[in-house]
Amino acid sequence: xxxxxxxxxxxxxxxxxxxxxxxxxxxxxxxxxxxxxxxxxxxxxxxxxxxxxxxxxxxxxxxxxxx
Numbered sequence: 001x002x003x004x005x006x007x008x009x010x011x012x013x014x015x016x017x018x019x020x021x022x023x024x025x026x027x028x029x030x031x032x033x034x035x036x037x038x039x040x041x042x043x044x045x046x047x048x049x050x051x052x053x054x055x056x057x058x059x060x061x062x063x064x065x066x067x
Contacts, residue, residue, distance in 0.1 A: 004053070005053070008049055011049070012046060012050070015042060015043065018039070022035075
């Protein structure tokens with residue numbers, strides 16, 4: 001596994017680990033507007049990074065389907 005993939009997976013794990021605390025803070029009203037914006041930006045950046053990495057991977061076509 002290349003370093004960039006390890007770093008991407010580490011960020012994915014970090015975001016995933018933060019979700020329970022973020023959810024509880026949202027539910028009890030202690031999650032500020034800035035925290036919403038920051039966490040949202042983090043999710044968007046991660047989504048873009050995952051998408052970009054997916055487009056870098058070679059595609060294999062078998063019987064007309066990309067696998």
